[in-house]
Amino acid sequence: MFAVSKILSIEITVEKLAEAIKEAKEKSKKRNFTQSIELIIAIEGLDLKKPENRIRTTIKLPYPPKKKKLIAVFADGVMAEKAKEAGVDHVFSGKDLSGLSGLKREIRKIAKKFDFFLAEPKLMALVGKIMGFALGPRGKMPQIITPATDIKKLVDELRSSVFVNVRNNPMVGVSIGTEDMDDDKLAENALTVIKNIESKLPEKAYIKRIYVKTTMGPSVRVI
Structure with missing residues (x-):
């Protein structure tokens, strides 16, 4: 090759x-x-x-790689439960996300800690508003997931x-x-x-x- x-x-x-x-x-x-x-x-x-x-x-x-990639998800309700079942490392609810507003130091830590982010559509605008300053420059704005997304398959692919x-x-x-x-x-x-x-x-x-x-x-x- x-x-x-x-x-x-x-x-x-x-x-x-x-x-x-x-x-x-x-x-x-x-x-x-x-x-x-x-x-x-x-x-x-x-x-x-x-x-x-x-x-x-x-x-x-x-x-x-043997080193595990860390994946976080922004989701509520059913989507949050599906993400947990898929084995993601952390789920941030809409309430969690709102609670981060203005906490720039904490947001930067989160942006650095996780390798990939996923989010359901309804939370994307809020993610951009609150965390965009930290995720955007790192190229880590979330990939959108919908009810049709096979989250387990996506998580496995991202970890590879x-x-x-x-x-x-x-x-x-x-x-x-x-x-x-x-x-x-x-x-x-x-x-x-x-x-x-x-x-x-x-x-x-x-x-x-x-x-x-x-x-x-x-x-x-x-x-």
């Missing part, structure tokens, strides 16, 4: 990525916690002043995914797994992200550099 970088025409293979990931692990000092493996992609020629060039996407990985938000800086930085995962599986995850990002680049924009690293370790250049 390979991805070809636009303009540069450089083949990025699973083998090449796996070698870089192995090197990143070897160069990283042992820590008293399991470190993430991070993928960094630098993009050249991407004019982010044009809104249509900004990238906001959720990418499902072939090998889900990474979110990418290229808004102000032409660079992608995401965790593709943890250091205790197999190098080849991490490489497959990395390649999935690379191919997805490249497919969304406008003409003349291309991937210039790719690095991998552990949470606390030095970067290892792939290309």
Whole structure:
């Protein structure tokens, strides 16, 4: 499997990525916690002043990271119960949401803590009004769920995914797994992200550099 970088025409293979990931692990000092493996992609020629060039996407990985993704839902009544049954990590009712009004520090903590947010339609305006300042810049505004949504399936998909938000800086930085995962599986995850990002680049924009690293370790250049 390979991805070809636009303009540069450089083949990025699973083998090449796996070698870089192995090197990143070897160069990283042992820590008293399991470190993430991070993928960094630098993009050249991407004019982010044009809104249509900004990238906001959720990418499902072939090998889900062992670190659990945290998901919160804004819902009341039946939808709240369905969300709890689906195994989400926290449900905020409309009353809970209203109670957060003006508590900017607490809202920022919530925005940072959870990886994904879901909301039923009737609460979306309130979410935007109260929490939009914290969720918007992070690209974490909720995905809408309706009575027809299979919430369990959606939650499972999100927990196997990474979110990418290229808004102000032409660079992608995401965790593709943890250091205790197999190098080849991490490489497959990395390649999935690379191919997805490249497919969304406008003409003349291309991937210039790719690095991998552990949470606390030095970067290892792939290309």
